[in-house]
């Protein structure tokens with residue numbers, strides 16, 4: 001067992017982990033932060049995306065020990081200080097960018113990372129960026145629309161409701 | 162003006178907030194006190210005889226609490242098929258036992274033969290490695306033709322791999338044969354409906370717990386229908402009395418059919434929890450999901466269409482082999498038969514239909530209903546052969562379909578495949594599709610593509626499906642072992658807020674938002690005071706769950722009936738309060754009034770009176786305001802649609818790109834257009850996925866080659882276009898109170914043939930005479946088809 005210490009959503013946390021413990025397990029099992037989901041075992045689905053020191057990372061591909069000392073942000077820390085949905089979360093709700101909700105935390109965390117680097121992405125750029133996030137429910141239409149709306153672009157011309 | 166509340170409005174979904182903030186509660190998120198972990202030992206061979214299983218080393222490993230094998234479950238029942246199908250000769254289908262853990266033989270890769278329960282998941286995993294199983298590998302039965310002709314049986318005791326040989330409609334067999342023999346033109350097509358893995362993003366998970374002091378069991382599980390799971394475990398598998406078993410399906414991360422069924426893992430965690438006196442949790446990893454979730458489709462079909470000189474359809478004849486895998490999953494026998502054969506008349510006035518389906522056991526994962534369940538297979542066969550016929554007869558594919566459409570004045574229409582369609586207007590859908598898809602602009606777009614060195618094709622499709630399953634009397638005659646009604650309880654609390662308990666289960670469909678829209682509209686109250694309770698058998702009267710696009714049409718109708726009972730009783734109470742006859746009481750905007758007077762009481766005042774019955778006619782009216790209704794539908798509902806797709810095919814690589822996808826659907830009345838549109842989007846992506854990228858592949862030894870996201874291609878964001886979706890042409894369902902149909906599966910039913918028709922059109926326009934390519938239409942297959950067509954011409 002190794003002791004790890006990190007900042008998760010602004011709070012200092014620590015725990016004893018095995019060498020093989022993944023960051024996703026540490027967050028879910030040790031910290032009870034079950035918003036980070038695990039949808040695969042080959043780092044393909046993106047349900048587990050968190051931010052480590054500001055960069056989007058699949059938490060299932062990183063050992064908890066590797067995140068020692070890092071600043072980790074998860075879906076649980078995304079809302080505004082008053083508890084209301086942040087701009088991206090709100091856009092997902094407004095544009096029906098989620099159905100079962102399982103891919104949603106990863107989608108929101110990926111979207112946040114995208115918009116940080118590319119504040120006004122085109123539709124193609126959004127679709128390409130989401131290559132590592134699988135959603136089985138929405139067909140991606142409303143996710144793409146929500147992310148573009150969150151970036152302040154007018155999405156009224158995008159087909160359908 | 163779009164409404165902002167009630168029926169027809171699109172309020173944002175109330176369930177979204179918990180999902181967007183990471184506070185949803187899925188089964189694997191739940192931690193019960195003193196919980197232990199189960200890991201399964203699964204067969205690495207597709208077919209083998211279990212000679213011995215030595216668990217002693219595993220039992221001695223650190224943290225191990227128990228090890229189970231098939232021996233521990235020989236006394237309990239098997240997991241049954243929900244439908245009994247009879248063969249053409251009247252014989253009942255073969256129904257070999259499906260045990261909790263494999264016993265005697267393993268029958269597919271992933272078949273569980275043992276389970277370890279340990280203090281931690283890592284300890285359980287390590288101990289599974291220490292189980293010594295002596296399994297004698299047998300040759301695998303993989304190909305359906307080999308399965309039917311050979312003497313190597315998946316289940317030795319039935320001495321055949323044929324589950325049934327079903328004919329529909331058997332009395333029409335000879336007439337159909339004659340019509341085909343004598344027809345002016347017959348178009349024939351052989352096709353494969355590719356095997357798919359549903360791939361809900363949340364893997365299956367279950368937690369069993371047991372309370373020795375009362376004998377009560379609780380199962381938290383990833384289910385689309387907790388009551389059905391309880392019924393199967395109670396009545397068939399473990400024999401736990403229903404009143405001693407609570408099944409809870411909390412937030413569930415998608416299902417698409419794969420979470421309808423009861424699986425052995427659920428029984429195992431319950432039995433283990435009782436033995437250990439501690440909760441037992443199991444969560445599938447993705448590889449286990451690929452190996453053991455019920456797969457979908459997997460039909461091999463030959464279809465023939467007979468036409469007269471004018472292009473009128475005279476008969477459809479279909480010969481299908483349907484793979485059911487190694488064991489019969491709960492709906493597996495209904496999917497290729499009554500959910501498929503009965504739709505083989507499509508939207509058409511064809512007088513004769515004959516369908517033959519042979520269901521075949523193989524050493525592969527069980528196959529069952531996946532989004533659409535039988536109707537995608539029917540639609541694909543029909544709409545591909547019709548397209549081929551149009552080419553052969555040099556007719557416009559839209560005109561050929563229109564020529565044979567059932568017309569709006571022909572309803573109710575008795576289809577040649579045995580269903581009675583209640584309402585529809587297929588020409589109106591086609592008109593709307595031509596407008597929304599901008600068919601008129603296609604030639605210009607084709608020229609543009611050609612200028613870019615690409616071949617552009619246009620594909621069209623008309624579908625009908627039967628959903629809202631289903632009338633219990635009818636399905637009983639057809640072999641169903643259950644009824645398919647649904648139930649709801651509306652509880653008005655004393656302070657005027659409502660809890661509505663529904664038998665449907667929401668795992669993405671937005672019931673928590675849509676059902677209150679219905680109740681609020683009926684009562685004229687604020688939907689915010691209405692809470693939906695679902696997914697817990699201890700809180701809900703009963704229910705058959707969510708699949709077959711049935712939640713609103715069946716359970717929603719139960720909600721309406723229960724709300725009507727509430728209104729009737731509330732009017733009696735209001736009548737008493739207002740000293741008037743309940744016949745004279747009207748309800749509008751949440752206020753009960755005496756017609757023609759200014760006397761009124763609010764809904765809230767009536768609710769309070771029901772629970773504080775002072776000055777209350779207790780001799781005539783019971784206190785309280787809570788009503789339950791069970792609703793059994795009079796018929797299926799029949800959504801229909803006209804779809805269009807435009808693809809670009811790169812002649813250099815064979816790569817297909819969907820450029821435009823348009824879905825015009827008739828869902829009858831629509832309660833929440835935003836949610837309905839989202840359902841169509843998801844179905845379209847799954848249908849395009851089936852058409853272009855998804856495939857489940859077993860090698861000749863029964864090894865699953867596509868058992869991870871590295872090998873099974875899931876549709877990604879950059880594979881999809883923006884969709885054009887329209888549901889303005891609804892013809893209300895005539896037999897349910899809301900006039901609603903079902904929207905959950907339409908996109909997955911309508912899109913695969915549309916896409917393939919478009920690819921064929923592109924290749925033909927590019928001068929290659931390709932008439933068919935099996936799904937998934939991968940670049941390699943397109944390339945091969947083009948080369949073959951060229952060499953045939955040469």
Ligand code: FES
Nearest residue numbers: 039043045046060
């Ligand atoms: S769980 Fe991390 S990518 Fe799938």
Ligand code: FES
Nearest residue numbers: 099103135136137
């Ligand atoms: S919303 Fe269900 S997987 Fe994306």
